Amino acid sequence: xxxxxxxxxxxxxxxxxxxxxxxxxxxxxxxxxxxxxxxxxxxxxxxxxxxxxxxxxxxxxxxxxxxxxxxxxxxxxxxxxxxxxxxxxxxxxxxxxxxxxxxxxxxxxxxxxxxxxxxxxxxxxxxxxxxxxxxxxxxxxxxxxxxxxxxxxxxxxxxxxxxxxxxxxxxxxxxxxxxxxxxxxxxxxxxxxxxxxxxxxxxxxxxxxxxxxxxxxxxxxxxxxxxxxxxxxxxxxxxxxxxxxxxxxxxxxxxxxxxxxxxxxxxxxxxxxxxxxxxxxxxxxxxxxxxxxxxxxxxxxxxxxxxxxxxxxxxxxxxxxxxxxxxxxxxxxxxxx
Numbered sequence: 001x002x003x004x005x006x007x008x009x010x011x012x013x014x015x016x017x018x019x020x021x022x023x024x025x026x027x028x029x030x031x032x033x034x035x036x037x038x039x040x041x042x043x044x045x046x047x048x049x050x051x052x053x054x055x056x057x058x059x060x061x062x063x064x065x066x067x068x069x070x071x072x073x074x075x076x077x078x079x080x081x082x083x084x085x086x087x088x089x090x091x092x093x094x095x096x097x098x099x100x101x102x103x104x105x106x107x108x109x110x111x112x113x114x115x116x117x118x119x120x121x122x123x124x125x126x127x128x129x130x131x132x133x134x135x136x137x138x139x140x141x142x143x144x145x146x147x148x149x150x151x152x153x154x155x156x157x158x159x160x161x162x163x164x165x166x167x168x169x170x171x172x173x174x175x176x177x178x179x180x181x182x183x184x185x186x187x188x189x190x191x192x193x194x195x196x197x198x199x200x201x202x203x204x205x206x207x208x209x210x211x212x213x214x215x216x217x218x219x220x221x222x223x224x225x226x227x228x229x230x231x232x233x234x235x236x237x238x239x240x241x242x243x244x245x246x247x248x249x250x251x252x253x254x255x256x257x258x259x260x261x262x263x264x265x266x267x268x269x270x271x272x273x274x275x276x277x278x279x280x281x282x283x284x285x286x287x288x289x290x291x292x293x294x295x296x297x298x299x300x301x302x303x304x305x306x307x308x309x310x311x312x313x314x315x316x317x318x319x320x321x322x323x324x325x326x327x328x329x330x331x332x333x334x335x336x337x
Contacts, residue, residue, distance in 0.1 A: 001025060001032045012066065013051035014114050016233030017308045021064040028068050030177055034147050036065055042144035047175055049088065052115030053123055053235055054335045057308030067118055069177060072098060080187070083137055085180045088118025100215050105188030106135040107181065108215040112222045114229055114236055118176040122166040124159045128218055129194040133159040137182040141174035150174065162240055162333055190214055196221055225296045233302030234293070238315060239273040239330040252326060273330055274298035280321045290314045312336065
C-alpha cells in the first residue's frame with residue numbers, strides 16, 4: 001500500500017484533466033482495501049480504477065483509493081470452454097489480448113476499450129455488437145459496509161445498456177475485486193455482422209475469420225476513428241446512443257431519410273449519438289482546448305489544457321443543440337465528478 005498527499009490525477013484519468021487528490025492511496029490486494037475501509041468511512045472515499053469513464057471537474061477532497069490489484073488465472077476448464085478470472089486492476093485491453101493469445105474466444109469485439117477489468121461490469125462495456133455481459137460469469141466485490149466479499153452472478157448484476165446494479169441500486173456500496181468470464185476454446189461464435197467490422201474483413205479478403213482476425217479488425221477500426229488517450233485526452237464515447245420510441249424515429253426519418261438506426265424491439269430503436277452530433281454540425285467543433293473529435297463526433301477531447309469544466313460546458317452545448325434540432329436528449333455515458 002502506498003500513500004501520497006496532494007497528488008495530481010492527470011496521469012490517472014484518460015481525459016488528462018489536471019486535478020489534485022488531497023490524499024491518494026494505492027491498494028494491491030483485498031486485505032489492503034479492507035484496511036483502508038476500516039480506517040475510513042466509505043462515503044469519504046473516491047474509488048479510482050483505470051480512469052477511463054470519468055470526467056473530473058474539480059479537485060478531489062475525498063481520499064482517492066486506486067484499485068491496483070493484478071493477476072489472471074483459469075478457475076475452471078473443459079474441452080469446450082474455460083472460466084478466466086482477472087483482478088480488478090488489470091488493464092482491459094491487455095486482458096483481452098491475453099485471452100486471444102490463449103485461444104479463448106468471446107471478448108475479441110471488445111478489444112482496445114480503455115479502462116480496467118474491475119470497472120467493466122459497472123458500465124457493462126460494449127462495442128461492435130457485443131456487450132461484456134454476454135461473456136460475464138460472475139464477479140466478486142467487497143461490501144464497504146460489512147467488509148465481506150460477495151459474489152454476484154449475471155442476473156444479480158441487472159445488466160442493461162451501459163448499466164448495472166453497481167451504477168444504480170448498489171452504487172457506492174461495493175468495490176469489485178475480481179471478474180470471471182466464460183469463454184470458448186473451440187467452435188467460437190464470432191459476431192462480425194456489425195457494419196464496419198464486416199466491411200473491414202471483406203476488404204481484407206478474410207472470409208473465415210478467427211478470433212484474432214476479429215480483434216485486429218476492431219483495433220484497426222477503432223484506431224482509425226478514435227483518438228489515442230495517450231496523445232489526445234478523451235474518455236471514448238461521451239454520450240450514450242439514445243433509445244427512442246419507434247414513432248419518434250419514424251418522424252425523424254421523414255426529415256432525415258439517411259438517418260441510421262438499429263431496432264431494439266418492436267417499439268424502440270437505437271440512434272447513433274455520433275450521427276446526431278455530426279448532423280447537428282458539431283463534428284470537429286472546438287472551444288479552446290475542449291473539442292468534439294473531427295473523426296468521431298461521439299468523442300469529446302482535451303487538446304491539451306482543457307479543464308473538466310471546459311469539457312462539461314462543451315457537452316452541455318452538444319446536448320442543447322441536439323435537443324433543439326432533433327428533440328432527443330443525449331445522456332452522458334461517462335461519470336462526472
